[in-house]
Amino acid sequence: MGHGNTNKIILTSIATVVVIVLLSLGQYRSISSGLSPIREAFFVFEKVVTAPFHFAHNIWTDYIFLVGTRAENKEIKNALDQARVQCMVAQELKSENERLRAMLDFKSEHSDFQLFPAQLLSQDITNVFKTVVIDRGRTSGFFADMPVVSPQGLMGRVISVSPHTSQVLLITDPISAVPVIIEESRVKGIVKGMGANMLSLEYVRNTELVQVGSMVVTSGMEGFFPKGLRVGRIAGIWRDPNKIFIRIMVRPCVEMSKIEGLFGVGFHAANAN
Amino acid sequence: MLRTQISLAGIIFVAVFFETVLVPGVWSMLRVDLFIGMIIGVMIHLSFSEGLTFVLITSLLLQAFSGARPGLVPMIYLGIFFVACLLKGIIYMENILTQLILAGVLAILVASALVISLDLNPSQTDLVSMAIGGVLTGLLSPLMVALVGSLKKTYEA
Secondary structure, eight states: OOHHHHHHHHHHHHHHHHHHHHHHTTTOGGGGGGGHHHHHHHHHHHHHHHHHHHHHHHHIIIIIHHHHHHHHHHHOOOHHHHHHHHHHHHHHHHHHHHHHHHHHHHHHHTTTSOEEEEEEEEEOSSSSSOEEEESOOGGGTOOTTOEEEETTEEEEEEEEEOSSOEEEEETTSTTOEEEEEETTTOOEEEEEEESEEEEEEESOBTTSOOOTTOEEEEOOSSSSSOTTOEEEEEEEEEOOTTSSBOEEEEEESSOGGGOOEEEEEOOOGGGOO | OHHHHHHHHHHHHHHHHIIIIIHHHHOTTOOOOHHHHHHHHHHHHSOHHHHHHHHHHHHHHHHTTOOSOTTHHHHHHHHHHHHHHHHHTTSOTTSHHHHHHHHHHHHHHHHHHHHHHTTOOOOHHHHHHHHHHHHHHHHHHHHHHHHHHHHHHHHHO
16 A cells, blocks of 8 residues: 555544544534634634725715715705705614614613624524624623524524624524513423524424414523513414424514624523523 | 645635625625635645645634534535545546536535435525525636635745
8 A cells, every 4th residue: 555545544534533523522512612713813804804995985985975975965956856865864864763762672671681782793604504703702791602682582692702703593593492482372382493584483282372473582491591582473383183283483583684783681591590 | 735725724714704794795695605616626736635634624614604513514525525536536627617517516415415404494595595606606616726726836836
C-alpha cells in the first residue's frame, strides 16, 4: 500500500471519528456554545463589511437625498402634489407610531420581566433549520434558554450565547417544542415547529373542544417560557375517530420572515411554576 | 498548504455573509450554497489530503451558523466531498456544465434528504425556494471552482 493511500485512510478515519463523536454528543446543546467565537468573528466581519454601505446610505439619506428633495421642492408648485407628499410622510409616521405603540404595549403587558431589545444579524445557512443570530449577547444581558419575543408574540429561545451575539432557535424549527394552552378552552398541548411558517399543536385528545381561530399561548409549565405569551392562532383542525389525538395546525403570531425588532425576556426557567 | 487553507477559510466568511445575510435579505426562504462549489473546486485543484482537511475544518465553522444537530453539517459536506471524489474517476469534472449540474443536484438532494429525515411537510413555497436555491447554487458553483483554481495558481506562481 502506498504512502498516499495510507494518508488518505488516516485522514478519512479522523474525519469519520470527528463526525461520529459530534453526532453522538449532539444531544448536549452546550457543545454549540464552543462555536460562539466563530459567530463573534462573523459579527465583527459583518459590521466591517456593512459599515461602508451604512456610511454611503447615511450620506445619501441625510445629505444628497435631502439636497435633491430641496431642489425638487423648489420646482414643485402644485399644492396637490405637496399634499400627497405630506400624506405619504404622515402615513409612514403613522405606521412607525403603530409599531412603536405595539412595542410599548408589549413592554407594559409584560412589565414583570425585563426586556432586552435586539436586532437580527443573520439567518440559518440551511433553509430547513430555523435559527437566527442576533446582535446582542452575554454583555447585553442575554443568556442560554432566554425566551425571545417580538411585539406580535413568541419567537423562540436562545440556544447559544457569546459576548456580542446569540443564536435563537425559532418556534418554527423542527426540533422546537413549546408547552402551550388554548386560551378559550384551557386545553393543554405541545406546539412543535414544522420548518415552514406553520406549527403543529400535538397531544390534544380527540374528545376536547377546539375551534379554528382560537389563540394559543404559552402555558408556562416545565419550560423555558413565561405563562401567557402569544404563540399563534389555530388555522386548521383534522379529526380522525380512529386516532387518540387531533391534528391541529397553528399559524404563528410572528411572521418569521419579516422580523424587525425583537426582545429577549429576562425570565429564568427556575422561575417557572 | 497552510496559506491556501487560510485563504479558503477567508473566502468562507464572505460566503457565509452572502448565504446568511444577503440572500435571506432578498428572500428569507432562499438559500444559495456556495460551499458545494468550493468542495468541487478543492477536489479538482487540491490534493485529497488538502481537500479533506479543508472540508472538515470549514464545515465545523459552518456548524456555528446552523441550528442543526452538532456534527450534521460536517457529515453532509464530507458526504458531498466523498461523492465528488468518487465521481471524479467517472465524469470529467473540469467541465463547467458538469460542475453546474452536479452542484445543483447535490444541493437539491441534501435539502430533500433533510426534509425527509426530519419528517417535514414543506409548503409549495418551500419547495419552490429549494428548487430556486438548487439552481442558483448550480449557477454559482463554476465561479467558486474557478476561485479555488485561481487561488491555487496564485500560490504556485
